[in-house]
Amino acid sequence: MNAVLGVSGSVAAYRAADLARELMRSGFTVRVCLTDSAQEFVSVALFEALTGQPCLIDTFEEPERGRMAHIDWARSADVVVVAPATANTLNKLAAGVGDDMLTTLCLASNKPLVLAPAMNPQMYLHEATQAALALLAERGAEIVEPLEGDVACGENGQGxxxxxxxxAAAVLDVVSASSIFKGKRVLITSGPTREPIDDVRYITNRSSGKMGSALARAALRLGAEVTVVAGPQAARLPAGATTVRVETALEMHDATLSLASGFDYIVGAAAVADYHVVNRVSGKMRRSAETVHLELAPNPDIIAAVVAANPSATVIGFAAEPTSDLSVAATKLKRKGLFAIAANDVSQAGQGFDTETNRLDLVFADGRTASSELMSKHQCAKWFWEQILSAKAVR
Ligand SMILES: Cc1cc2nc3c(=O)[nH]c(=O)nc-3n(C[C@H](O)[C@H](O)[C@H](O)COP(=O)(O)O)c2cc1C
Incomplete structure (x- = not known):
């Protein structure tokens, strides 16, 4: 296993030497990348002697002629860990700045990223630092929170x-988690659907696709091969997932069913319209004094059809209900033959459609339930997969 250890300019830089040794004891080959400021505190010679590997410090340094070291190191790493991570480096990572070797290497990496901040408590509490940490966590970085206590500048607080x-334990966790789903194929439906009334108007719902995107991102982090059948959603899908774009519920049905047989896990996170407009007008419906009646016919139940098409898959549905009563979700779970259903009480603030946060109640076919806290959709997606995997292990 290969780890890139990024060291930035904090007084705590000297402790990265112990971390390098600890990671080596855990079986990693450790290659250290130092920022210019880090070299004010610790030396390249120290890390080269400890790790037996050359350090990387300059973006334009090419230890092997004609090869770009930042790309080579990013490719060969199983994990990138930045410890200590300064406020400056965290903010640069959040903004996608690549103005030195460490930040350029992180930009070039799609591997798990572990960040261990260390700084003065005011720097840690600064809105910019907190926003950067929240954004990096949202993108899937593992943050090893700094501890409270006396810091080098004489202040007391978190930093x-x-x-x-x-x-070291966080690094090992993310590396082992990244192979949990190795060889597994995960299919996720995500976002809203649109049911046309005429060529310029449609019926849709409030789904943003954020939960579906978070589920896809979390499954990718576990090492799965992920395909998302996505309606016209606002949320960006992770680059590592294969994406099939659809518009209507019928298109989502056809696309999902044509793919279903090849997948191990299928999650119906899309908010699929229950009905489509039968008397759809071609062109643009004109204003008139008459009352207009839309005739709505039911759409097929995609997730129930998926269970029939691929009985060996672990199929999980989502149920957005304006109630905390789980019996509605439990009835859906039975009727559709699902492994589990994630109930979303959309009557509560901060959860469900188009929010940054969510809270889920998972109901399993064997009657067990599990409830999450209110947390970011990214954390909620992580929690979701942990629950599904532990329920599979129990069976
Ligand atoms: C003595 C000293 C100690 C510092 N300690 C920290 C620290 O613990 N955390 C931090 O975020 N910045 C600290 N800084 C400020 C950073 O070194 C500075 O923001 C620098 O530009 C960071 O560059 P880098 O992120 O590229 O390593 C310290 C500066 C000095 C002079």
Whole structure:
């Protein structure tokens, strides 16, 4: 296993030497990348002697002629860990700045990223730092939170680099998690559908596709091969997923059913319209004094059809209900023959459609339930997969 250890310019830089050794004891080949500021605190010679590997410090340095080191290192790493991570480096990572070797390498990497901040408590509490950390966590980085206590500048508060065993454990966790779904194929439906009334108007719903995107991102982090059948959603889908774009519920049905047989896990996170307009007008419906009646016919139940098409897959549905009563979701689960259903009480603030956060109640076919806290959709997606995997292990 290969780890890139990024060291930035904090007083805690000297502790990265212990982390390098700890990671080596855990079986990693460690290659250290130092920022210019880090070299004010620790030396390249120290890390080269400890790791037996050359350090990387300059973006334009090419240890092997004609090869771009930042790309080579990003490719060969199983994990990138930045410890200590300064406020400056965290903000650059969040903004996608690549103005030194470490930030350029992180930009070139699609591997798990572990960040261990260390700084003065005011720097840690600064809105910019907190926003950067939230954004990086949202994108899937593992943040090993700094500890409270006396920091080098004489202040007391949160900002001390986490303990070396805690950082090493987080690195091992993300690396082992990234192979949990190795060889597994995950299909997710995501976002709303649109049911045309005429060529310029449609019926839709409030789904943003954020939960579907978060589920896809979390499955990719676990090492799955992910395909998303996505309606016209606002949320960006992760680059690592194969995307099939559809508009109507019928198109989503056809696309999902044509793919279903090849997948191990199928999650119906899309908010699929229950009805489509039968008397759709071609062209643009004109204003008139008459009352207009739309005739709505039911759409097929995609997730129930998926269970019939691929009985060996683990199929999980979502149920957005304006109630905390799980019996409606449990009835849906039975009727559709699902492995589990994630009930979303959309009557509560901060969860369900077009929010940044969510809270899920999972109901399993064997009657067990699990409830999450209110958390970011990214954390909720992580929680979702953990629950599904542990329920599979119990069976
Ligand atoms: C003595 C000293 C200690 C510092 N300690 C920290 C620190 O613990 N955390 C931090 O975010 N910045 C710290 N800084 C500020 C950073 O070194 C500075 O923002 C620098 O530009 C960071 O560059 P880098 O992120 O490229 O390493 C310290 C500066 C000095 C002079």
């Amino acid at each position: 001390k680099l986490a303990s070396i065993p805690a950082i």
